[in-house]
Amino acid sequence: xxxxxxxxxxxxxxxxxxxxxxxxxxxxxxxxxxxxxxxxxxxxxxxxxxxxxxxxxxxxxxxxxxxxxxxxxxxxxxxxxxxxxxxxxxxxxxxxxxxxxxxxxxxxxxxxxxxxxxxxxxxxxxxxxxxxxxxxxxxxxxxxxxxxxxxxxxxxxxxxxxxxxxxxxxxxxxxxxxxxxxxxxxxxxxxxxxxxxxxxxxxxxxxxxxxxxxxxxxxxxxxxxxxxxxxxxxxxxxxxxxxxxxxxxxxxxxxxxxxxxxxxxxxxxxxxxxxxxxxxxxxxxxxxxxxxxxxxxxxxxxxxxxxxxxxxxxxxxxxxxxxxx
Amino acid sequence: xxxxxxxxxxxxxxxxxxxxxxxxxxxxxxxxxxxxxxxxxxxxxxxxxxxxxxxxxxxxxxxxxxxxxxxxxxxxxxxxxxxxxxxxxxxxxxxxxxxxxxxxxxxxxxxxxxxxxxxxxxxxxxxxxxxxxxxxxxxxxxxxxxxxxxxxxxxxxxxxxxxxxxxxxxxxxxxxxxxxxxxxxxxxxxxxxxxxxxxxxxxxxxxxxxxxxxxxxxxxxxxxxxxxxxxxxxxxxxxxxxxxxxxxxxxxxxxxxxxxxxxxxxxxxxxxxxxxxxxxxxxxxxxxxxxxxxxxxxxxxxxxxxxxxxxxxxxxxxxxxxxxxxxxxxxxxxxxxxxxxxxxxxxxxxxxxxxxxxxxxxxxxxxx
Numbered sequence: 081x082x083x084x085x086x087x088x089x090x091x092x093x094x095x096x097x098x099x100x101x102x103x104x105x106x107x108x109x110x111x112x113x114x115x116x117x118x119x120x121x122x123x124x125x126x127x128x129x130x131x132x133x134x135x136x137x138x139x140x141x142x143x144x145x146x147x148x149x150x151x152x153x154x155x156x157x158x159x160x161x162x163x164x165x166x167x168x169x170x171x172x173x174x175x176x177x178x179x180x181x182x183x184x185x186x187x188x189x190x191x192x193x194x195x196x197x198x199x200x201x202x203x204x205x206x207x208x209x210x211x212x213x214x215x216x217x218x219x220x221x222x223x224x225x226x227x228x229x230x231x232x233x234x235x236x237x238x239x240x241x242x243x244x245x246x247x248x249x250x251x252x253x254x255x256x257x258x259x260x261x262x263x264x265x266x267x268x269x270x271x272x273x274x275x276x277x278x279x280x281x282x283x284x285x286x287x288x289x290x291x292x293x294x295x296x297x298x299x300x301x302x303x304x305x306x307x308x309x310x311x312x313x314x315x316x317x318x319x320x321x322x323x324x325x326x327x328x329x330x331x332x333x334x335x336x337x338x339x340x341x342x343x344x345x346x347x348x349x350x351x352x353x354x355x356x357x358x359x360x361x362x363x364x365x366x367x368x369x370x371x372x373x374x375x376x377x378x379x380x381x382x383x384x385x386x387x388x389x390x391x392x393x394x395x396x397x398x399x400x401x402x403x404x405x
Numbered sequence: 406x407x408x409x410x411x412x413x414x415x416x417x418x419x420x421x422x423x424x425x426x427x428x429x430x431x432x433x434x435x436x437x438x439x440x441x442x443x444x445x446x447x448x449x450x451x452x453x454x455x456x457x458x459x460x461x462x463x464x465x466x467x468x469x470x471x472x473x474x475x476x477x478x479x480x481x482x483x484x485x486x487x488x489x490x491x492x493x494x495x496x497x498x499x500x501x502x503x504x505x506x507x508x509x510x511x512x513x514x515x516x517x518x519x520x521x522x523x524x525x526x527x528x529x530x531x532x533x534x535x536x537x538x539x540x541x542x543x544x545x546x547x548x549x550x551x552x553x554x555x556x557x558x559x560x561x562x563x564x565x566x567x568x569x570x571x572x573x574x575x576x577x578x579x580x581x582x583x584x585x586x587x588x589x590x591x592x593x594x595x596x597x598x599x600x601x602x603x604x605x606x607x608x609x610x611x612x613x614x615x616x617x618x619x620x621x622x623x624x625x626x627x628x629x630x631x632x633x634x635x636x637x638x639x640x641x642x643x644x645x646x647x648x649x650x651x652x653x654x655x656x657x658x659x660x661x662x663x664x665x666x667x668x669x670x671x672x673x674x675x676x677x678x679x680x681x682x683x684x685x686x687x688x689x690x691x692x693x694x695x696x697x698x699x700x701x702x703x704x705x706x707x708x709x710x711x712x713x714x715x716x717x718x719x720x721x722x723x724x725x726x727x728x729x730x731x732x733x734x735x736x737x738x739x740x741x742x743x744x745x746x747x748x749x750x751x752x753x754x755x756x757x758x759x760x761x762x763x764x765x766x767x768x769x770x771x772x773x
Contacts, residue, residue, distance in 0.1 A: 105564075131564065136592070136595075137588075137591055137592060137595050139584075139588045139591070139592070141553055141584060141585055141588055142553050142556070142585075142588035142589065142591065142592045144553075145550065145552070145553020145554045145556065145557055145585060145588065145589065145592075146553060146554075146556055146557035146560065146592055147557060148553075148554045148557055149505075149553070149554045149555060149556060149557020149558035149559070149560065149561055149572070150557045150558075150560060150561045150564075151557075152503075152542065152554075152557075152558060152561070153503065153557075153558050153560075153561025153562055153564075153565060154561060154565060155561055155564065172547055172550055172585075173550070173553070176547055176550070177547070177550055177554070182751055182752065182753065182754065183532075183748065183751050183752050184532070184535050184543060185535050185536065185543075186532050186533075186535070186536055186747075186751050187751050187754070188536060189542075190754065221752055222752050222753065224753075224757075244754075245754045246753050246754055274757060274758070320757070321757035321758055321759055321760075322759075323758075324758065325758075
């Protein structure tokens with residue numbers, strides 16, 4: 081086993097999916113010869129040919145519409161939207177079309193589509209490149225929404241997503257692409273699409289996070305440990321559906337919870353997690369459910385990301401407040 | 406003082422439209438043949454068949470409007486006046502082709518294999534309305550979405566290596582203003598996919614007139630933007646519609662890439678059964694010349710003169726059709742209402758934990 085970057089793990093996962101099923105197609109803007117603007121599809125066109133891995137004209141709605149037509153003629157599309165901020169051009173295809181296909185045809189038709197798109201801040205990108213848009217898709221019946229926080233999960237999750245027979249929105253955290261490295265087996269393995277991961281066990285507080293905030297939670301946990309506050313960290317991995325079993329189990333043990341998201345606080349994943357907890361585990365809590373999230377402003381100009389994105393210190397402060405409630 | 410100009414924009418504008426404003430026509434309003442060469446492509450049987458298809462569509466419209474007025478149906482977009490555009494083009498496609506219809510294209514979908522009962526179920530809003538035995542998607546409500554999806558369907562057909570097979574889609578001239586319509590044509594062009602785009606230009610997008618939809622003189626010339634061949638056809642002439650669609654299909658099926666067809670047609674009645682009233686936005690003076698172009702009249706005149714068709718035959722056939730439609734309505738009415746638990750079960754292949762819980766809850770409710 082070798083240490084690999086998060087993005088290399090994704091490339092390996094797509095490679096395996098392409099090798100295993102000749103119906104798998106990878107396409108999007110610059111994903112062919114160029115290997116993607118982040119090299120996520122590097123070398124795949126050379127290996128599988130232009131029929132399987134190809135670039136498309138610059139039109140997101142066209143790309144996802146193409147995916148639907150390919151899906152209903154027997155293909156397994158893995159389209160890429162170059163940056164999450166551009167996905168709004170194609171929301172009809174996601175929200176009004178592919179998510180409903182199984183429903184509308186009573187399972188006689190389906191849409192085995194995996195939409196890959198980078199999201200999340202911290203890399204000083206231009207406007208509308210790093211927006212956290214998961215709240216737009218977690219409320220859509222018929223869609224699964226996942227995001228890995230480690231290289232290992234990235235490979236296992238992308239394979240599961242591509243193999244799944246329903247549409248999956250696969251969110252790749254931009255900041256983690258090259259900053260995160262981990263042990264990644266060369267061979268095929270899968271990570272389930274609907275299971276959270278207990279990243280670190282603890283007894284005093286449950287910190288629930290996903291994507292780029294998992295490592296912030298880990299940093300916070302180290303500081304807290306010095307003061308004998310033992311934090312359990314759950315990486316959601318799946319933003320829809322929520323793995324409430326894992327969340328409730330942890331809360332029964334720690335009696336305190338802090339939910340962390342990089343996105344703006346309003347109507348986010350954190351709100352869904354909080355209401356699931358209030359419905360299913362409120363009686364185990366010794367303190368209010370607390371959310372750490374970005375302010376309800378438009379995504380910041382690059383120079384202000386450092387004051388906008390929730391950092392480990394914010395998580396640390398929230399935990400101290402909760403455990404001392 | 407020289408006043409030479411690099412560009413004559415006025416001339417370019419005039420020429421752009423003129424190049425496409427030449428609708429293909431075979432029969433004129435009086436049922437006279439204006440293109441003998443193309444007319445020779447049709448056998449008597451084919452002519453009678455096309456006549457029957459149009460009579461069938463008009464009877465379907467009349468019966469469906471009547472059911473709609475009785476409150477027995479849900480959404481219905483009338484097709485009265487568009488019989489040549491719809492049946493003429495639809496008749497050119499084969500069973501193996503993949504149809505991407507819009508909400509007004511129920512007749513084409515039925516021609517392609519759906520049953521009338523299923524289309525009534527679609528109108529009433531029942532999942533069984535979508536479970537037809539035809540290579541097609543359900544009627545698309547989001548205007549333009551069928552165009553990008555059709556480009557993908559055509560690419561899928563090409564990648565499957567399917568011979569003599571195309572994808573085809575319909576929208577209205579209002580739909581030609583959508584980004585998805587341009588994107589669909591452009592994608593199909595880039596991938597040289599076997600796709601036939603059919604834009605039925607009936608002059609009105611609900612209350613919004615064609616001339617305000619675009620400054621382009623024809624919708625057909627929009628094909629230029631995608632680099633795909635395009636043609637305007639007299640959409641009240643079923644023979645011209647059939648011939649053009651057949652040639653477009655052959656061109657696309659032979660691997661030459663997509664084609665765009667603009668049919669010039671008219672909706673004689675309202676936009677939809679949902680309370681639209683054309684007298685709010687268009688005049689009788691405008692409607693009159695279009696009624697003179699009625700696609701049934703011109704072919705009826707031609708066939709009657711040739712002793713291939715008669716008023717009695719038509720009346721008898723209309724009565725037969727309407728009997729069938731009444732039976733279809735009964736069939737649709739007899740279908741059991743849907744259950745919430747079934748809706749939940751068909752949302753994912755493997756239900757998510759929250760859906761599993763909801764299935765249990767609704768099954769308990771439904772068993773009471």
